Amino acid sequence: MADDARHALSTLRRPGPVSVALIGAGNVARTYHLPCVVAAGATVSYVADPDAAARRRASAIVPAAAVVRDITDVGTEVDCAIVCSPPSEHPAHVRWLAERGIPVLCEKPLACTEKDAETLVEIARANGVALQVGYYRRFHPSSARVHTWLRDGTLGRPRRCTIVGGDILHPHGASASLMDPAQSGGGVLMDVGVHVVDRLLSWFDEITVRDYLDDHAGGMEANALARFEGRIRDHTVPLTMLLSRTADLGHQAAVEFDEGTVVCALNAGHVLTVIGPPQGAVAPSRTTVDTGEPRHATDYFADQWAEFVAQLRGESPRVSSLRDAVRTTALVEACYRMRRPLTLPWEVDGLS
Amino acid sequence: MIAVVGGAGQIGSWLVRCLARSGEPFRVIHRGRPSADVARFALDVHSVDLRDAVALQRALAGARVVVNCAIDKTEAPNSSRSVRNNVQACDELIRACVTNRVRRLIHLSSIAVLPPRLTPEVMARPFDYSRERDWYRRVKVATERQMFAARERLEICVIRPSHVYGPTLAWSRLALIRGWRDRVALPDPAVASRCHVVFVNDLVRLIHRWATLGTPPPPMIHAVSPEPVSWAAFYGEHAAAAGLGDPLMFCSVEELRRQSRRAQPSVARRTLRRVRASRLLDPLRTSALVRRVRTAARARASSAPPAARERLIAWPSALELEQYQSSGEFSAEESGLAPRFSYLTTFAEGCRRTAEWYNGRWAALDDTEAACVRELLRATRS
Numbered sequence: 239m240a241d242d243a244r245h246a247l248s249t250l251r252r253p254g255p256v257s258v259a260l261i262g263a264g265n266v267a268r269t270y271h272l273p274c275v276v277a278a279g280a281t282v283s284y285v286a287d288p289d290a291a292a293r294r295r296a297s298a299i300v301p302a303a304a305v306v307r308d309i310t311d312v313g314t315e316v317d318c319a320i321v322c323s324p325p326s327e328h329p330a331h332v333r334w335l336a337e338r339g340i341p342v343l344c345e346k347p348l349a350c351t352e353k354d355a356e357t358l359v360e361i362a363r364a365n366g367v368a369l370q371v372g373y374y375r376r377f378h379p380s381s382a383r384v385h386t387w388l389r390d391g392t393l394g395r396p397r398r399c400t401i402v403g404g405d406i407l408h409p410h411g412a413s414a415s416l417m418d419p420a421q422s423g424g425g426v427l428m429d430v431g432v433h434v435v436d437r438l439l440s441w442f443d444e445i446t447v448r449d450y451l452d453d454h455a456g457g458m459e460a461n462a463l464a465r466f467e468g469r470i471r472d473h474t475v476p477l478t479m480l481l482s483r484t485a486d487l488g489h490q491a492a493v494e495f496d497e498g499t500v501v502c503a504l505n506a507g508h509v510l511t512v513i514g515p516p517q518g519a520v521a522p523s524r525t526t527v528d529t530g531e532p533r534h535a536t537d538y539f540a541d542q543w544a545e546f547v548a549q550l551r552g553e554s555p556r557v558s559s560l561r562d563a564v565r566t567t568a569l570v571e572a573c574y575r576m577r578r579p580l581t582l583p584w585e586v587d588g589l590s
Numbered sequence: 591m592i593a594v595v596g597g598a599g600q601i602g603s604w605l606v607r608c609l610a611r612s613g614e615p616f617r618v619i620h621r622g623r624p625s626a627d628v629a630r631f632a633l634d635v636h637s638v639d640l641r642d643a644v645a646l647q648r649a650l651a652g653a654r655v656v657v658n659c660a661i662d663k664t665e666a667p668n669s670s671r672s673v674r675n676n677v678q679a680c681d682e683l684i685r686a687c688v689t690n691r692v693r694r695l696i697h698l699s700s701i702a703v704l705p706p707r708l709t710p711e712v713m714a715r716p717f718d719y720s721r722e723r724d725w726y727r728r729v730k731v732a733t734e735r736q737m738f739a740a741r742e743r744l745e746i747c748v749i750r751p752s753h754v755y756g757p758t759l760a761w762s763r764l765a766l767i768r769g770w771r772d773r774v775a776l777p778d779p780a781v782a783s784r785c786h787v788v789f790v791n792d793l794v795r796l797i798h799r800w801a802t803l804g805t806p807p808p809p810m811i812h813a814v815s816p817e818p819v820s821w822a823a824f825y826g827e828h829a830a831a832a833g834l835g836d837p838l839m840f841c842s843v844e845e846l847r848r849q850s851r852r853a854q855p856s857v858a859r860r861t862l863r864r865v866r867a868s869r870l871l872d873p874l875r876t877s878a879l880v881r882r883v884r885t886a887a888r889a890r891a892s893s894a895p896p897a898a899r900e901r902l903i904a905w906p907s908a909l910e911l912e913q914y915q916s917s918g919e920f921s922a923e924e925s926g927l928a929p930r931f932s933y934l935t936t937f938a939e940g941c942r943r944t945a946e947w948y949n950g951r952w953a954a955l956d957d958t959e960a961a962c963v964r965e966l967l968r969a970t971r972s
Binding site: 400404425457478489490499501 | 598607610611622623624625626627628629630631632633756757758791943944946947948950951952953954955958959962963965966967969970971
């Protein structure tokens with residue numbers, strides 16, 4: 239990573255505001271990346287998207303940007319690029335940019351296969367450009383606090399970790415590529431699950447997939463259950479991850495320690511609750527941990543952007559990890575490889 | 591081949607799952623994107639706006655049976671526009687079915703076409719339609735009339751499902767939300783309060799049966815489970831199965847009526863709602879100011895002290911109160927019961943399955959995992 243940062247320094251071509259090309263102008267690009275890039279004083283020079291409606295909407299936010307259909311129409315004079323295209327297109331887009339010496343902040347996941355992800359890291363390294371992957375939830379202070387507790391023994395040794403991530407995905411609210419397996423590379427695991435796997439990688443030294451079940455039937459999975467094993471030093475912890483696009487489960491993680499359970503909201507970076515063990519008939523105590531002021535998701539995107547810009551200026555990343563981004567893709571790929579069918583108990587039975 | 595129109599919708603997606611498992615050749619026709627349920631399968635999917643006659647004709651090519659589960663909700667706030675759009679879509683659908691020589695069209699209507707208080711007298715006159723003015727009832731009445739008018743040109747079977755419940759469905763979600771958040775005010779147990787329900791699996795089995803059977807279907811079927819279920823049981827069993835405690839509260843009908851009148855929005859508020867639904871305000875609705883006000887309101891709501899979010903009483907609306915006083919029973923023939931079809935899912939079993947969905951209690955979780963997930967869901971929902 240330090241090498242990346244050093245190489246990145248040489249890629250920052252001119253002083254003044256950073257000039258950005260936005261590749262893919264879908265929901266995430268318009269809702270999160272564009273506002274925080276603009277707020278940070280960067281100049282969006284190009285917006286590339288094959289969809290005319292997406293181009294039009296992005297253009298309304300950054301009217302001065304040149305709006306183009308294809309990445310090949312993007313001028314190579316930009317200082318960096320944000321890739322928000324569908325995951326299946328990340329390899330082609332990141333490669334195109336890196337080979338032209340343009341540093342890249344790529345939306346998650348870096349690629350759909352470990353091989354592609356490793357190739358992209360190699361290409362970025364070979365061309366001396368910074369590459370960062372958009373796992374913005376790494377910037378949640380609550381996540382950092384759990385990372386510390388897992389190691390310093392404040393609450394004893396960890397025993398188990400359970401994560402649920404689920405809400406009903408309304409098709410009208412979803413982007414077209416999200417519901418197309420050829421573009422998204424997978425279903426709920428590839429979309430929501432990568433954030434969870436990345437978080438687990440940020441908490442534990444090593445993660446191994448033990449079991450994976452989902453309800454895919456030729457298309458893309460809507461419900462998935464994965465079992466991992468997390469290791470911290472010589473201690474292993476069973477991890478369970480339940481994901482859904484058809485049930486409102488909320489987004490929470492619970493890490494059970496010897497002396498209490500930590501409940502961490504996955505979507506809100508400041509929400510952390512410690513539940514004490516039950517004392518006989520006395521109900522377990524609940525303590526809300528202060529991890530700072532409530533912040534919006536856009537604020538964490540801004541933190542992510544700041545870290546990326548710092549990389550352009552030669553600093554090493556403090557929070558994001560390119561190695562973990564590749565490992566996340568590898569773990570997701572391993573899950574899909576060992577896929578077993580998940581039978582939903584409420585599904586149709588007994589056709590008469 | 592069976593074409594499911596509206597196959598990404600609430601009922602349509604369940605029918606798609608049923609057909610995918612049955613091995614029957616079928617095609618999904620829907621507007622926009624597939625739902626997560628439907629995207630699980632590798633399917634023959636056509637994205638078509640029903641009002642696009644050419645695209646619809648093409649999508650129905652080769653279909654022997656068409657099941658229409660579609661309803662256009664996009665203009666829901668504006669009743670008249672919504673009726674107009676849906677009628678136009680049904681017109682095109684009937685025309686395309688006739689042109690493509692479709693053998694049978696099964697149209698999913700609703701029990702909501704009848705007056706909300708289902709007494710034996712009301713049920714004796716199944717074509718005396720509801721006079722309620724809300725968009726859903728008006729759309730369902732208008733499209734059902736269209737279907738009956740087209741029976742000379744096409745074999746049409748209208749299925750009127752009662753309150754469809756089950757995982758992901760609106761009625762169950764309402765029961766679970768109210769069970770978790772509110773106290774549900776219902777008429778005293780002495781008052782007849784029949785709730786006509788059908789579990790979603792049974793409904794799609796009924797549709798499947800009539801889609802695949804060679805003999806002509808009856809012109810109209812009420813999809814209603816014969817098991818007697820009261821409104822108290824509807825809310826109570828959903829809540830009990832999901833471990834939400836007892837949310838029920840009983841009052842006299844007079845008291846409920848009084849409270850319902852009090853809870854009814856004032857003329858000013860209704861007018862405001864109508865103005866808001868108008869297209870004239872589109873630019874204003876998306877303005878930065880409106881967005882700021884909404885964000886502030888949401889922030890206030892989320893930071894409200896727990897005491898302010900204690901269980902509220904869900905007083906029935908005037909329409910709900912009428913529904914809560916239903917007493918009629920459908921005969922076996924009216925409810926689609928026949929030698930080759932019966933409703934398999936008891937209400938208790940249906941609620942249990944719905945609760946499994948709601949609580950993330952999936953078959954593959956072991957006991958320890960299930961306990962952890964339950965705790966997490968409790969933390970999320972509190």
